[in-house]
Amino acid sequence: MKTKNSEGYCAIGVFRGKTEHNIGTLWRSAYILGAAYIFTVEKKYKKQSSDVVRAWSRIPLFHYKSFDDLLNNIPHDCRLIGVEMDESASFLHEFEHPKRAIYILGAENEGLPKELLDKCHFVIKLPGNSSLNAGVAGSIVLHDRASKIPTSLPPNHTEG
Numbered sequence: 001m002k003t004k005n006s007e008g009y010c011a012i013g014v015f016r017g018k019t020e021h022n023i024g025t026l027w028r029s030a031y032i033l034g035a036a037y038i039f040t041v042e043k044k045y046k047k048q049s050s051d052v053v054r055a056w057s058r059i060p061l062f063h064y065k066s067f068d069d070l071l072n073n074i075p076h077d078c079r080l081i082g083v084e085m086d087e088s089a090s091f092l093h094e095f096e097h098p099k100r101a102i103y104i105l106g107a108e109n110e111g112l113p114k115e116l117l118d119k120c121h122f123v124i125k126l127p128g129n130s131s132l133n134a135g136v137a138g139s140i141v142l143h144d145r146a147s148k149i150p151t152s153l154p155p156n157h158t159e160g
Contacts, residue, residue: 007149008099012142013039014134015067015116018107024055025135031055033142037062041070041104067116070104078102082120083141084112089125097145098122105134105141 012035017023023040030038039062064070074080078100082089104120106112108131117123126132126140 008101009036010097010101010103010142010145011035011037011039012103012138013041013062013064013070013105014043014138015041015104015106015112016110017043017134018110019133022108022133022135025133026138027055027059027061029135029139029142031058033139033146035059035142039064039070041067067119071119074102075100079121080104080119082112082117082123083125083137084117084123085125085128085131086117086123089123092124092126092141092144095122095124095144097148099149101145103138103141105138108133 012026012030014023014026017040023038027038037060041064062073064073071080079098079102081098081101081103083103083105098121104112104116111131124141126137131137132140
């Protein structure tokens with residue numbers, strides 16, 4: 001018998017996010033697509049009034065003061081995956097998601113610094129020739145994970 005977490009879990013967050021709207025979109029997508037939590041690094045987020053599914057009451061948001069703070073708090077045996085338009089990155093559609101994963105995105109037009117990417121277990125990229133905002137890119141990554149690991153969605157999961 002499979003337990004609720006027998007297929008693992010994931011979390012997703014943004015490094016130096018630019019806009020609260022992008023974090024709000026990501027939070028809602030994270031809830032709908034089965035993430036365990038979301039996070040920010042080096043920039044706090046304030047709840048949006050447009051959060052109609054009340055994602056803040058359903059999955060937690062953590063704030064890390066620095067990237068080292070995030071690294072010091074990664075759960076045991078969890079893989080850190082950078083999402084970045086980088087030549088060395090694997091395309092998302094070819095990527096096999098690990099059971100326990102933390103995805104980190106950078107702010108659009110800035111991305112993730114090289115020193116941060118060097119500490120990731122994997123780096124993945126989305127197709128295209130320009131960056132997407134963090135909320136959209138993160139939603140695509142979570143959808144890809146949910147489609148490849150369908151048991152990652154909570155049982156009887158509903159949007160509202």
